[in-house]
Amino acid sequence: MRAMDYRGPRRVRIQDKPMPVIQHPRDAIVRVTRSCICGSDLHLYHGMVPDTRVGMTFGHEFCGVVEAVGSAVENLSIGDRVMVPFNIACGQCHFCKQGLFGNCHESNAQATAVGGIFGYSHTAGGYDGGQAEYVRVPYADFGPTLIPDWMDPDDAVLLTDVVPTGYQAAEMGGIQKGDTVVVFGAGPVGLLAARSAWLFGAGRVIVIDHVEYRLEFARTYCPAEVYDFREIGDPVVFIKKLTDLGADVCIDAVGADASGNAWHTLFGKKLKLEAGNAVPLHWAINSVRKGGVVSIVGVYGPTGNVIPIGNVVNKGITIRANQASVKRLLPRLIDHVREGRIDPKAIITHRLPLEDVAEAYHLFSSKLDGCIKPMLVPTPD
Amino acid sequence: MSQNDKAISAAGTAVRTIDPTTVVGWGIDADPKNDPTWPMRDRSGDDGRGMDWTRPPVQTVDVEILQSVEHQRRPAVIGVSTPPSGVSGILRRQAFRLSESQWGHWLLLILADRVNSVEGLFADVGRGRMPNPLVEMGLVKRSHARPAAIATAALAVLGVVAIVRAARPRR
Numbered sequence: 009m010r011a012m013d014y015r016g017p018r019r020v021r022i023q024d025k026p027m028p029v030i031q032h033p034r035d036a037i038v039r040v041t042r043s044c045i046c047g048s049d050l051h052l053y054h055g056m057v058p059d060t061r062v063g064m065t066f067g068h069e070f071c072g073v074v075e076a077v078g079s080a081v082e083n084l085s086i087g088d089r090v091m092v093p094f095n096i097a098c099g100q101c102h103f104c105k106q107g108l109f110g111n112c113h114e115s116n117a118q119a120t121a122v123g124g125i126f127g128y129s130h131t132a133g134g135y136d137g138g139q140a141e142y143v144r145v146p147y148a149d150f151g152p153t154l155i156p157d158w159m160d161p162d163d164a165v166l167l168t169d170v171v172p173t174g175y176q177a178a179e180m181g182g183i184q185k186g187d188t189v190v191v192f193g194a195g196p197v198g199l200l201a202a203r204s205a206w207l208f209g210a211g212r213v214i215v216i217d218h219v220e221y222r223l224e225f226a227r228t229y230c231p232a233e234v235y236d237f238r239e240i241g242d243p244v245v246f247i248k249k250l251t252d253l254g255a256d257v258c259i260d261a262v263g264a265d266a267s268g269n270a271w272h273t274l275f276g277k278k279l280k281l282e283a284g285n286a287v288p289l290h291w292a293i294n295s296v297r298k299g300g301v302v303s304i305v306g307v308y309g310p311t312g313n314v315i316p317i318g319n320v321v322n323k324g325i326t327i328r329a330n331q332a333s334v335k336r337l338l339p340r341l342i343d344h345v346r347e348g349r350i351d352p353k354a355i356i357t358h359r360l361p362l363e364d365v366a367e368a369y370h371l372f373s374s375k376l377d378g379c380i381k382p383m384l385v386p387t388p389d
Numbered sequence: 390m391s392q393n394d395k396a397i398s399a400a401g402t403a404v405r406t407i408d409p410t411t412v413v414g415w416g417i418d419a420d421p422k423n424d425p426t427w428p429m430r431d432r433s434g435d436d437g438r439g440m441d442w443t444r445p446p447v448q449t450v451d452v453e454i455l456q457s458v459e460h461q462r463r464p465a466v467i468g469v470s471t472p473p474s475g476v477s478g479i480l481r482r483q484a485f486r487l488s489e490s491q492w493g494h495w496l497l498l499i500l501a502d503r504v505n506s507v508e509g510l511f512a513d514v515g516r517g518r519m520p521n522p523l524v525e526m527g528l529v530k531r532s533h534a535r536p537a538a539i540a541t542a543a544l545a546v547l548g549v550v551a552i553v554r555a556a557r558p559r560r
Contacts (some may be wrong), residue, residue, distance in 0.1 A: 015506065015509050015520075015525055016503075016505075016506025016507075016510075017506065018526050019506070019522055019525035019526055019527060020527075021521075021524065021525045030452075031448055031469065032445075032446065032465075032466055033446050033449040034445060034446070034466075055499075055502060055503075055506075057496035058495045058496075058497040058499045058502065059481065059484075059501070059502065060502050061470070061473075061477075061502070061505055062471070062505045062506055062508065062509035062512075063470075063471045063509070064470050064471050066472070080446070096466070098445050098465065098466070100442055100443060100444075100445065101442050102437070102439075102440065102442055102495060105434035105435045105442070106430045106431050107428075107429065107430060107431040108429065108435065113440075114444065114445055114464045114465040114466060115466050116464060116468075117454050117455075117456045117457065117463055117467050117468075117484075118454075118455060118456065118457055118465050119459075119489055119490060120459045120460055121455055121489055124464075124466070125470065130455070130471075131467070131498075132469075133467075133468040134454075134467070134469065134471070135468035136468070136469030136470040146466045147445070147466065173432065176429070179428070179429075180429065200397060208519065213398055271451060272493055275504050280496075280499055297397075298488050302462060309495070310489065310495055311492055311495045311496075326425060328429075330429060330448075333429060336429075338476060363416040363531060364530075366524060366525050366526065366527040366531070367527040367530060367531070368527070369527055370527025370528065371527070375528075381475065
């Protein structure tokens with residue numbers, strides 16, 4: 009089969025690889041019909057996530073058709089159309105029983121800090137991902153969810169990560185009616201976080217970024233007040249002036265690959281002495297009002313970052329963060345899509361064949377051609 | 390004795406000595422509504438504090454798996470992509486002697502990743518495949534892969550010639 013093949017920082021290609029096989033009674037093999045590149049894939053692509061091995065296939069946002077099932081999988085049949093949450097979760101460990109499906113303890117040998125994630129380095133379990141024609145799906149009797157007949161697969165594929173991650177970012181903000189919510193980052197997750205903030209009753213939603221076409225998109229899609237941080241001076245002062253006391257909720261929807269601070273860029277992105285550039289988190293902590301909430305869904309590396317933790321204490325800030333628990337959120341999100349409250353596929357700007365995966369990564373990474381969300385089509389429906 | 394061995398040994402001799410019910414005032418201010426983890430964490434599904442859940446069937450693996458020293462036991466399901474190999478594999482094995490809490494663990498892994506990308510270039514050449522970085526970086530479209538490969542090869546040859554000439558002792 010054809011599959012994306014990581015060769016080193018900023019280098020990927022298509023390669024013939026062996027077909028995945030059932031290795032566990034709860035496995036399934038899924039033929040991939042849609043596979044998106046996630047902003048967090050760019051952290052891998054840029055060489056920022058430790059234990060990203062040459063030869064690995066990325067891809068944790070995908071949907072497709074069940075091709076084979078293991079002996080213990082009774083709820084799926086060959087031919088079923090499924091969306092596959094990016095979390096690999098057993099559904100029966102201590103954490104899964106509490107709905108923390110991003111923290112499964114039975115899916116990642118290499119690290120205890122995170123559960124298994126498809127195609128996301130060996131730090132997240134060493135599973136090949138869905139930027140391929142076929143993929144092995146562990147715990148297939150628990151994770152994969154049938155795509156409703158009425159649902160467009162372009163919507164379904166975005167329900168495997170970006171929509172639940174954005175939604176959970178807003179949920180973790182504990183937004184109360186009338187709250188002012190500031191979202192750092194107008195990438196796909198930031199857009200969905202801002203859109204979701206309204207569903208929780210926000211009174212004002214502000215999006216901060218520096219990519220003009222994404223801010224323009226956010227202005228109408230979310231909708232939100234949008235600001236380019238290059239034009240507002242110190243973003244923290246700006247937000248304080250805008251809101252008097254600071255925002256009620258700040259959401260970091262950027263993570264390690266942020267721009268906006270020379271020191272963090274040098275130490276975090278160039279020298280790798282921090283786990284990426286944490287400037288959005290820095291701004292979030294300093295922009296939120298005393299007693300406010302900072303919600304983090306931006307992905308950082310596992311080492312450490314320089315952030316003003318003293319201000320977290322002195323301001324009495326509540327920090328909430330996690331990988332999205334996709335399976336927990338899917339029923340509600342499917343309802344939102346059906347009722348037209350969320351329009352996931354509107355963020356897809358590029359649709360490419362799997363063979364063009366190198367071009368797709370370059371477009372997304374360099375923010376060329378108005379790219380917001382590139383989607384690969386490995387096999388036809 | 391390594392830090393890990395010391396920690397494992399110390400944990401093995403530690404004894405839980407305090408029965409909370411014997412502490413004056415135990416639980417008197419407990420408030421189930423004071424739960425900042427809701428709704429992410431559903432405590433009603435909590436069946437204990439240890440690792441005593443009914444496990445999924447355990448996957449058998451025939452490749453080398455590097456396991457975090459923080460795990461009490463190997464998880465039931467394992468990713469088997471790209472087992473460690475070569476010099477990068479040696480570095481990764483060293484890294485996994487350290488816990489996830491040690492910076493050395495992650496810095497060694499990042500170093501291994503860089504070594505691994507060089508190993509990948511040699512592996513390509515060893516299989517008779519010329520690396521094509523311009524296409525792999527998405528800078529040149531796939532339809533122009535051949536000219537890009539020729540240009541890369543020509544540049545590589547020129548680079549080698551330039552280095553050799555520069556290194557040659559001058560009379």
